[in-house]
Amino acid sequence: MTAPGGIMPGLRRTPLRRVAGIDRLAVAGGALLAVIVLAALLAPWIAPYPEDGGSATHALEALLPPSGAHWFGTDQVGRDVLSRVLFGARTSLLIAVAVLVISGVAGVVLGVVAGYAGGWLRDVIMRVTDVFLAFPALLLSLALAVVLQPSVTTVIVAIAITWWPWYARLTASVAASVSTRGFVDAARCLGVPAPVIVFRHVLPNSLTPVLVQLSLDGGGVILTAAALSYLGLGAHEPTAEWGLMVQQGQSLFTTDWWVVTLPGLAILLTAFAFNVLGEGLRVRLAR
Amino acid sequence: MNGSLIEIRDLTVRVGGRVIASLPELDVRPGECVAIVGESGSGKTTTLLATLGLVHGAEVTGRITVGGVDVLSAGPAVLRSIRGSRAALVMQSPQAALNPTMRLGTLMRRSLARHGVKGAAARSRAEEAVTAVLLDPAILRRYPHQVSGGQAQRFAIALAIALGAEVVLADEPTSALDVTVQAEVVGVLRRLRDERGLAVLLVSHDLALVSTIADRVVVMRDGAVVESGLATEVFARPGDPYTRELIAAVPRLPGEPDELSEEER
Amino acid sequence: MTRYLTRRLGQAALVVAGVVTLTFVVMRLVPGDPAVAYAGPRASPQELAAARRQFGLDDSLPVQLWNYVRDLAGGDWGVSLHTRQPVRDDLFQAFPASLELVGAALLIAVAAGIPLGIAAARYKGRLPDLSIRLSSMLAVSVPVFWLALALQTVFASGLGWFPVAGEYDTSLDGTSPLHVYTNITAVDALFTGNWPILASTLSHMVLPALVIAAYPVGVVAQMTRAALIEESVRDHARLERALGFGETAVLTRFALRPALNPVLSLIALVFAYSIVNGFLVEAVFNWPGLGRYAADSIRSLDTPAIAGVTLLVAILYVAANLVVDLLQSVIDPRVRTR
Numbered sequence: 001m002t003a004p005g006g007i008m009p010g011l012r013r014t015p016l017r018r019v020a021g022i023d024r025l026a027v028a029g030g031a032l033l034a035v036i037v038l039a040a041l042l043a044p045w046i047a048p049y050p051e052d053g054g055s056a057t058h059a060l061e062a063l064l065p066p067s068g069a070h071w072f073g074t075d076q077v078g079r080d081v082l083s084r085v086l087f088g089a090r091t092s093l094l095i096a097v098a099v100l101v102i103s104g105v106a107g108v109v110l111g112v113v114a115g116y117a118g119g120w121l122r123d124v125i126m127r128v129t130d131v132f133l134a135f136p137a138l139l140l141s142l143a144l145a146v147v148l149q150p151s152v153t154t155v156i157v158a159i160a161i162t163w164w165p166w167y168a169r170l171t172a173s174v175a176a177s178v179s180t181r182g183f184v185d186a187a188r189c190l191g192v193p194a195p196v197i198v199f200r201h202v203l204p205n206s207l208t209p210v211l212v213q214l215s216l217d218g219g220g221v222i223l224t225a226a227a228l229s230y231l232g233l234g235a236h237e238p239t240a241e242w243g244l245m246v247q248q249g250q251s252l253f254t255t256d257w258w259v260v261t262l263p264g265l266a267i268l269l270t271a272f273a274f275n276v277l278g279e280g281l282r283v284r285l286a287r
Numbered sequence: 288m289n290g291s292l293i294e295i296r297d298l299t300v301r302v303g304g305r306v307i308a309s310l311p312e313l314d315v316r317p318g319e320c321v322a323i324v325g326e327s328g329s330g331k332t333t334t335l336l337a338t339l340g341l342v343h344g345a346e347v348t349g350r351i352t353v354g355g356v357d358v359l360s361a362g363p364a365v366l367r368s369i370r371g372s373r374a375a376l377v378m379q380s381p382q383a384a385l386n387p388t389m390r391l392g393t394l395m396r397r398s399l400a401r402h403g404v405k406g407a408a409a410r411s412r413a414e415e416a417v418t419a420v421l422l423d424p425a426i427l428r429r430y431p432h433q434v435s436g437g438q439a440q441r442f443a444i445a446l447a448i449a450l451g452a453e454v455v456l457a458d459e460p461t462s463a464l465d466v467t468v469q470a471e472v473v474g475v476l477r478r479l480r481d482e483r484g485l486a487v488l489l490v491s492h493d494l495a496l497v498s499t500i501a502d503r504v505v506v507m508r509d510g511a512v513v514e515s516g517l518a519t520e521v522f523a524r525p526g527d528p529y530t531r532e533l534i535a536a537v538p539r540l541p542g543e544p545d546e547l548s549e550e551e552r
Numbered sequence: 553m554t555r556y557l558t559r560r561l562g563q564a565a566l567v568v569a570g571v572v573t574l575t576f577v578v579m580r581l582v583p584g585d586p587a588v589a590y591a592g593p594r595a596s597p598q599e600l601a602a603a604r605r606q607f608g609l610d611d612s613l614p615v616q617l618w619n620y621v622r623d624l625a626g627g628d629w630g631v632s633l634h635t636r637q638p639v640r641d642d643l644f645q646a647f648p649a650s651l652e653l654v655g656a657a658l659l660i661a662v663a664a665g666i667p668l669g670i671a672a673a674r675y676k677g678r679l680p681d682l683s684i685r686l687s688s689m690l691a692v693s694v695p696v697f698w699l700a701l702a703l704q705t706v707f708a709s710g711l712g713w714f715p716v717a718g719e720y721d722t723s724l725d726g727t728s729p730l731h732v733y734t735n736i737t738a739v740d741a742l743f744t745g746n747w748p749i750l751a752s753t754l755s756h757m758v759l760p761a762l763v764i765a766a767y768p769v770g771v772v773a774q775m776t777r778a779a780l781i782e783e784s785v786r787d788h789a790r791l792e793r794a795l796g797f798g799e800t801a802v803l804t805r806f807a808l809r810p811a812l813n814p815v816l817s818l819i820a821l822v823f824a825y826s827i828v829n830g831f832l833v834e835a836v837f838n839w840p841g842l843g844r845y846a847a848d849s850i851r852s853l854d855t856p857a858i859a860g861v862t863l864l865v866a867i868l869y870v871a872a873n874l875v876v877d878l879l880q881s882v883i884d885p886r887v888r889t890r
Contacts, residue, residue: 138829227695227697227832230695272690275689279689
């Protein structure tokens, strides 16, 4: 699965004039995301039933509807759903950060080299990028998850492998135009070695669009990770993971809605926060 | 009402409290060409667009009437009905001003229909107008990228004629064209003025052009009028140092291509 | 133009070659012996050896890769381990069903996304714009498998408005058998005048198509809005206003045409994405498409089948990109000389 924003980089960006509400939107997305991050960090302290993030079972308290004692109800083995949703935020955000860092670094390094070098090196890197780009991320992740045994690490590796080409492509095009600027020519004429030019001069000046794209893509990573866990190829018990919670509760949707609905809403809300923030940053940058 | 097609009094355009353009008085009468001259950024284009109520995000005060309609107090429907049919715009960059996905004839037909002219009447009006600007009616079947800049500019004038506009608001109409084509467009404007009494409100920084067509001149600098009067008098005895500067600059830039495509907004 | 076309086709062929190689490598990494999976756990050593020979597993890896490429080019995509049928035939069965679903979803996306984009651009910065933009962002943020479950629970299991699963009511095969031409059930039913099956297919399609449409509706609305706003500040829009056209007319009668170009490119890209996204939805609604086939294949470690699905989707992606580039080169001549 590609990122929601991942489809956009090749297409033209809109030079929007100041649009009322846009910055408020970015702020709102950022605030929402901050709340989610805070909830994830503080989960061990704020979760009402800390031990329930793990493997505790309470057969007598299984499938209780939402109440004062269990705001989000309890699941099929009697664990507090609110606590599991809070702990699940840690898993999802960990995956998102890890994927974005790994694929961002790999993509930017390859992209900046391709963009600066040009010629055959650029062609080789870009064709390899195209090959990985052509792979349906979900499918490759599925295949890899089969090879590597389902786990959170597998999910991170699998998504990162299909994610970096977007950043390589984006960075390459930006770096190519940065490389034609005067200060790069000047450095070249002064005999500065190519690696120094690439990493001291071209790289810092090519980063901004990638950073915006990374924040836009957070939502896509969260969604893909949840989908993999839902298919049983990611996190497994007793890890609290939203996609996994949906999968385990799906047969209970009609009778005990809260078991499935609330983890799903958590995925939706987190992806939404990333998208709103990314969109706000994108528009601000384009202006 | 003094028989003027356009009448401007105490016009001030502000953006965010800053005065972009101010013009105490301007009249355009039938068959007359009035030119607003000055360098880019002097508030000319804004003044022109304000005449049609097309300045957005700015505060416009004073009084503007077009064909007897008070532009600043008129509702949107009234404004739309006078745009094109009473006063028509001719823009600086001829091809960019035409929708790239639309045949010239389609734009003409839709514009006529917008002002209530349809069917056979629309067809004959379109052909008559195109012929009046010395174009082959076959051009109506072309797309903008299939016509030259001069043809596109004359087509824009033909739109005004077809819609029955009494005055053309021309914003640097020749600055994007090369010299021979410029002469062509100016020739068409002058002919229409002489034969049909078409009035022209011209905005330009090109004094060579202005001197060949304008009856009266208003010189603007930094949004304010520094001098105005009959073209012949202003050019013969410029009273303001800025006007003298502009005139002195002409011989060094004979029919210069536009060095500033960015007009003030 | 011809040179550009040749170069672009060459690039696409190169990418497909890379995809084939990568698929081959990944498939070799899959644990489990395909020969064992095929011959069964109680097979005799002779049967196993025969299976190994049949799959060419005794050859060296480069030779296997070469044989694999040769077979693919010759139309032999291998035999599925779990259906025991040629993968190509399986794909011919499953792909049209996915296409049917994604096609319906994209129709919904265009029919809803473009008007929403127009409305947002028309009321830019005001309440309708803000609510359309927020809804679009919500639509692209929704986990499809969860939305599928939710809609299925509420509108199929709960209210009973739509069927819970499947492509059409198979009991109709007895009363009004379907003549298969394209394998796209709705199309076949339409052109053979098989109304019961058509009606049944359409009602089965509503929920899964809506779920798949969520993402495309969101991105199409956002892109339409952005492209319209970009067009509406151009010189030609100013002239159109000066000719007496109002904002709505400028947007819908003038700006929409040029603004549709980027939107069309986007739809081609979203198509490939939606096919894969549809896998999850097919799983929930038990739709007999590629997704269900892929899920079954992965469960049974069916290497040739997984490879077949992966290759098909990768080729679709390459083709969609090619179409986008060619469309853009037709629209903008400068692209060709790049």
